[in-house]
Amino acid sequence: MTEDGGVDEELLSIGAFAARARLSAKALRLYDRLGLLAPARVDEGTGYRFYRAGQVERARLVALLRRLDMPLARIAEVVDADDAAAGAERLAAYWAGVEARHAEQRTLAEYLRGRLSGRSSEMYGTFTVETAEVPEQVLVTESRHILADELPAWIGAALGRLEAAAGQCGGPAGVPFVAYHSDVSAESDGPAEACVPVADEAAARAWAAGPGRTRGTTVRVEPARRLAYVRITKAQVAYPQILAVFEAVEEWMEGRGLAPAGPCREVYFADWDAAGPQDPVCDVAFPVALR
Numbered sequence: 001m002t003e004d005g006g007v008d009e010e011l012l013s014i015g016a017f018a019a020r021a022r023l024s025a026k027a028l029r030l031y032d033r034l035g036l037l038a039p040a041r042v043d044e045g046t047g048y049r050f051y052r053a054g055q056v057e058r059a060r061l062v063a064l065l066r067r068l069d070m071p072l073a074r075i076a077e078v079v080d081a082d083d084a085a086a087g088a089e090r091l092a093a094y095w096a097g098v099e100a101r102h103a104e105q106r107t108l109a110e111y112l113r114g115r116l117s118g119r120s121s122e123m124y125g126t127f128t129v130e131t132a133e134v135p136e137q138v139l140v141t142e143s144r145h146i147l148a149d150e151l152p153a154w155i156g157a158a159l160g161r162l163e164a165a166a167g168q169c170g171g172p173a174g175v176p177f178v179a180y181h182s183d184v185s186a187e188s189d190g191p192a193e194a195c196v197p198v199a200d201e202a203a204a205r206a207w208a209a210g211p212g213r214t215r216g217t218t219v220r221v222e223p224a225r226r227l228a229y230v231r232i233t234k235a236q237v238a239y240p241q242i243l244a245v246f247e248a249v250e251e252w253m254e255g256r257g258l259a260p261a262g263p264c265r266e267v268y269f270a271d272w273d274a275a276g277p278q279d280p281v282c283d284v285a286f287p288v289a290l291r
Helices: 014-021 025-033 053-067 072-079 084-116 120-124 148-168 201-208 242-255
Strands: 011-013 049-052 129-134 137-144 177-180 192-198 217-222 225-233 258-260 264-268 280-290
Touching: 011 014, 014 025, 014 049, 014 053, 025 049, 025 053, 049 053, 053 072, 072 084, 084 242, 129 242, 137 148, 137 201, 148 192, 148 201, 192 201, 201 217, 225 242, 242 258, 242 264, 242 280
Parallel strands: none
Antiparallel strands: 011 049, 129 225, 137 192, 137 217, 177 192, 177 264, 225 280, 258 280, 264 280
């Protein structure tokens, strides 16, 4: 009996509980050590573990989540959710991230297979190159020397800062982009330049001269450009497979007697967070001119 007169829930030895949960005693000891499923009681003299029958569902759920290769911290978030709906939402968020990573890895595998088989030129033919005319633009920009693995986080943060600043510069007047003034890779640190077109040059220069500006922030006017570009999906943006897209545009330019007339760039025209792995989000572009 409990102190309030109720009946204690049945306690099971680790062997009996393991049989009910369809798990091994070794797995249960691991879950205890990882902080995912603690026994209801541990005998101080013998060290034997005892579990409540009501813990069976949690034990089975932990085992299934581990089969998804879910990190321990994420498993804890799911099984400790306030209710089943909240746990399901956390699982859905985790799995969306897994699918996005798989899409990127699939694209990377295709890229590497083309590289290793010597089919690079054939691979470039899978991309459709188009051209577009872009008028003169006033840009608020932020530049940084950066390596490839740091690039995704910096792009999101830098464009976010610049888009917020656009409100003080007459508002946004075009699509944000990142220009590469030199190679960005695992060994080469650029620099890269995040750019947001704005409507009011005088207001932009006043904003850039204000206090507390991020290092590398400036305002510049970019002349009208003709861009050669390929439109790609969110999964294709990942490094290094995106290099194949840049190379495809360069090969297209070479075949038409065109030369770069400015730094290559990635033009981000879609809502990145809302986009799925196969949704178009970015144009890989080169300003071009006749040789």
